Amino acid sequence: AEGKLYLYVGxxxxxxxxxxxxxxKATTVTARAFLDALAAAVPYKIAIVLTDTASSSQTCRRTVQA
Structure with a gap:
């Protein structure tokens, strides 16, 4: 693949x-898709999310906490 790739890690x-x-892409949509994929991969409920300061991460973090 040519161009930039973004690595999300949980x-x-x-x-x-x-x-x-x-x-x-590093957008709110991709951050949310990552969290959905992570939630599907673990057998327990995700209670706390620590993020970097990227705006897409912060927006998604607020969504999870609501």
Whole structure:
């Protein structure tokens, strides 16, 4: 693939389970799609999300907390 790829990573700090996902855009839509894919991959409810300061991550984080 030519161009930029964005790496989304989720890590369970207790079990050390890691989930990685590549996207061709860093938007709120792709951040939400990542969280949906992560939620489908783990057998428990995600209670806390720590993010970087990217606006797409912050918007998605507010959605999860609501």
């Amino acid at each position: 890590i369970d700090r207790t079990s050390k389970f890691a989930f990685a996902w590549l996207a061709d």
